[in-house]
Amino acid sequence: MPFYKSADLKKITLSHHSPGEYQPIAGELMKAGVVTFRRGTGSKPHWHEKEEQLVYVLEGKRYLRVGEEERVIEPGDIVHIPRGALHAGRTLGEKAVMYVVKSPAGEGGLGEDIHYPPDAAEIAAHLDEMARKLSANA
Template identity: 40%
Template sequence: MPVYRLSQLPVGNIGSAYSTAQGPVVLGQHLEFAQVHYQSGKGARPHRHPHEQLIYVVEGQLWARVGEEEFVAEPGDIIHVPPDVEHEVMAKGGPVTAISCKNLVNGQGSPR
């Protein structure tokens, strides 16, 4: 299917082994694209994966730690997570919506 309507895709846990994220996910041949929603004070515990990841903040403030660097990303910001770097995120002061794009790991998306 060449077009996916996120509003019509099922919402589920994304990365449930390490994250509280909820949202629809599209898996391509090599990429995972997800619209992620975090409730205030929730996020993803420290983890790493062998491929890089880009996280675009759509709304809200997302506190993040990538390696040793900590910051708060706001709407319009893109967080770049290099391969094999430990990282974590948490919604700060309210809910957050973000777009995450990363390579599949061993042909699989984030655990659901």
């Protein structure tokens, strides 16, 4: 089916590694979804061995780390996350909504091919602290 309505797509909770939700669409070679994270939430630091990812911010702001770079992303920003790049983020404000595309399609879920670094807790604590500081200054 080539046409979809966002309102008709099933919402799935990303409980495996982050407290968000997404509405997936899978094709032959790629998968995509509208992903929503609520205030203060975000993914655990992780990487994808076989998947690359594009993120287009539709609504809200997030503090995001990709590799060694960190910054605030907001509506209109596009982020490319190469295969193997460590990434994680925290939502600033009430919520952040993003359109995420990954390739290859795999089984069609956005929560596949996830690997965690040994220092994930330290990275997460740093991101939490940065999100607190940025939210306090907003």
